[in-house]
Amino acid sequence: MNEIITKTIDLKAAESADGHVEAYITTFNNEDVVGDIIMSGALDEFIKNFDPSTKKLPMFYEHDSKAIIGEWNALEADEYGVKGKGILYIETSRGADIQALLKRGAVSSVSIGFRSNDYETLKSGGRQFNTLELVETSIVLHPANPKAQVISVKSDDGLIETKALKTVLKDAGLTRNEIEALFQFGWKGLKNLRFNETSTEELVAALKNFKL
Known part of the structure; x- marks a missing residue:
């Protein structure tokens, strides 16, 4: 056509x-x-x-x-x-x-x-x-x-805007706790949260002294 x-x-x-x-x-x-x-x-x-x-x-x-x-x-x-x-x-x-x-x-x-x-x-x-x-x-x-x-x-400095990226992660199926764990502690934090069913607050306390 x-x-x-x-x-x-x-x-x-x-x-x-x-x-x-x-x-x-x-x-x-x-x-x-x-x-x-x-x-x-x-x-x-x-x-x-x-x-x-x-x-x-x-x-x-x-x-x-x-x-x-x-x-x-x-x-x-x-x-x-x-x-x-x-x-x-x-x-x-x-x-x-x-x-x-x-x-x-x-x-x-x-x-x-x-x-x-x-x-x-x-x-x-x-x-x-x-x-x-x-x-x-x-x-x-x-x-x-x-x-x-x-x-x-x-953003204007060329870095990815946190809010926009969090929206994508939420739309992809991650929970709020999973997103915060990923942002604060990376992949290790997300796996810790998922496999141990740890709350974000508990994860923060547990990983304060965590070193790679």
Whole structure:
């Protein structure tokens, strides 16, 4: 089909002070809210031929071609989806605004615009896309694909913000005690908490004099 189709996921990204963004721009093998599925390998051919030096993959805001906020300059597929590395044009007012909104979590979704002639209609009424061609990507407000989540956002000094990272760990299934144990005492602390069912307070007391 020649029409441009859009699919959106919650932004799973690491974004730094200089505007560099790393995000899963799409995920594989899961249904979105309208029942569509993008299959593993659907973007292999596109990624193989992707050369940002000859043709950029633009980053828009809300699929508005007049609102260019950046570009993607590297794409890589894994078992989860397609991870893109790009840069926000923070020298522009809109790019700087989006960077600030990403840091605050006010916007948290990325959407791809693509064309595909290789798809099947499913019994559910959705479509299974086997091969597709990316046209653009956008940072948007509302996701259609619930699979991806924010990984982290870096602060102005280039370090990962603790609050953002804790949110990711919580969404991954760690309890509050497990997160605090991991932050304060690393992997050894987390294992101690899990295997000995120690409370965070007890763990703090027990490991005050712990040395590697």
